[in-house]
Amino acid sequence: MGGKSVMAQVVVAKGRGLVLSELAPRMVQSEIRAMSVESDRVGGVNLAQGVCDTEVPQVVAEAANAAIRDGHNIYTRLDGIARLRRAIAEKTERMQGMVVDPEREVLVASGATGAFHAVAMALFDPGDEVLLFEPFYGYHVGALRSMRVVPVAVELTAPEWSLDLDRVRAAITAKTRAILVNTPSNPAGKVFTRQELEGLAEIAREFDLFVLTDEIYEHFIYGDAKHLSPATLDGMRERTIVMSGFSKTFSVTGWRIGYVIANAKWMGAISYFHDLLYVCAPAPFQYGVAAGVEQLGRTFYAGLALEHEGKREMLVCALRDAGMAPHVPDGAYYILASTAGLQGVLSGDTAAQKARSLLAKTGVAAVAGSAFFRPGKGEDLLRFCFAKKDEDLEEACRRLRGLQ
Incomplete structure (x- = not known):
């Protein structure tokens, strides 16, 4: 009697079954x-x-090997070793004239890709829109979609891949939160000019948008082209999130050492999500890259x-x-x-x-x-x-x- 009563109260809950997420079938x-x-x-x-x-530059490889031998093989602080954060800040001031606080405004990330993922998780909600420029880097699009953020492509005009600011304005909606700039760009090799970046900065200030800038190729510049970070423009320091790294510069794409430079008010959340995803960037490789940043100059x-x-x-x-x-x-x-x-x-x-x-x-x-x-x-x-x-x-x- 008691057993039958218990059985009568059992409710069999059926879920969706063994299926992929709603998002997964749309990703290729x-x-x-x-x-x-x-x-x-x-x-x-x-x-x-x-x-x-x-x-790989010899100084970089030797310093990484030395770090392994010296026992630097455990977790670092979530924002990276102090030596590398200081080196990044000093290089940024030396080469771009931008003063950065290595304790509050620099995060050593698991590659520029890891940096972008953590930044997007910290700043955007599902349904938010981010403008980027076509031709675009597919991983930017894929990462945004993986977080249910909507990438909105703004076409650049071939063959010079020139920027039309009217197209940018036309693409902005009430859901737009940011403009993503990759300069120099993958895949087109476009280097955004000062005039183009100042135009984007004006739009960002007008519509109160973040500017996310992927500058991983900053040292691969040819002819008369000049690299300029949007963060150095007037009124852009607070709203610009700089993402870069050393995979390309030091030929260490497998090491996954990147970084974020951002205003301290955003960095806490960005660091939290990077810690959640990656814990920290690989420790001995941080020492190798730090030696390169310190010793290899202009x-x-x-x-x-x-x-x-x-x-x-x-x-x-x-x-x-x-x-x-x-x-x-x-x-x-x-x-x-x-x-x-x-x-x-x-x-x-x-x-x-x-x-x-x-x-x-x-x-x-x-x-x-x-x-x-x-x-x-x-x-x-x-x-x-x-x-x-x-x-x-x-x-x-x-x-x-x-x-x-």
């Missing part, structure tokens, strides 16, 4: 990663992923830019010889190239199909341009990375020239 593997896997499968030369496999950065300018010219010439029309970048280390002149040479109607056709014919991996645009755009473009060892880049150029 990065085309960059997909092409890297395909390149490895066929033993190709990978110009798809920005792995930056040039040599001469190193100028040499880095000059070296990659030579690599840029090498690949631009090869792409032209192969029948493509490259957009010559002012910064970063990527080239977007039109395949319009290769009809009948590369098979496929989409950029993804053309990228795979190029890999099959030459053994050179590139990324579909459509990965950096809204659906239906960028289908005649491929992106190539030239941050490679000279012998690998030369081999890729030789193979590309064999396409014709």
Whole structure:
């Protein structure tokens, strides 16, 4: 009797069952990663992923090895070791003229990607909108969508990828919280000019928006182009969140050492979410990077830019010889190239199909341009990375020239 009474009161709760989240089916593997896997499968030369496999500066590598030997292998403070935070602050003041408090305004992050994720979690709510510029870096879009934040693309005008401020104003709604600027940019290599950044700053102040700036390629600048951080403009220090890192500069993409510079009023929340996601950036690598920031100055950065300018010219010439029309970048280390002149040479109607056709014919991996645009755009473009060892880049150029 008692047992039957208990059983009668049992309520069987049924959930949704073993299914993916609502978000997961809408997310797809990065085309960059997909092409890297395909390149490895066929033993190709990978110009798809920005792995930056040039040599690590000796001082950086030796300091990291020394840190491991010296026992710096446990958690650091959530905002990173004091030595690196001070080095970042000093470099920022020396090279950009911006005074930064290393105790309250610098966070050492798990790469610039980790920095961006923590920043977005701290500042945005589901349904908020963030403006970014097309062609855009796909991970920016994917990270925002993963947090139910809406990325709103504002088209740049080819071939110079110029900025139309009227388009920016037209894209702003009551839900807009921020403008995201990647300068120099991936994939176009665009370096935003002072005039463009001042125009964006005026809009940010007018509509009370944050400006998030990804400056990971700040030292890869060519010709007469100049890098300028929006945070240095009048009235922008409080509302600008600077994200950068050392993966590209020191050729340590696998180390995951980035950073955030932000006003102290935002940094507490940003640091909390970075701690929640990553605990801290890898400890011994922080010491290696700190040594590099301390000891490698303007001469190193100028040499880095000059070296990659030579690599840029090498690949631009090869792409032209192969029948493509490259957009010559002012910064970063990527080239977007039109395949319009290769009809009948590369098979496929989409950029993804053309990228795979190029890999099959030459053994050179590139990324579909459509990965950096809204659906239906960028289908005649491929992106190539030239941050490679000279012998690998030369081999890729030789193979590309064999396409014709």
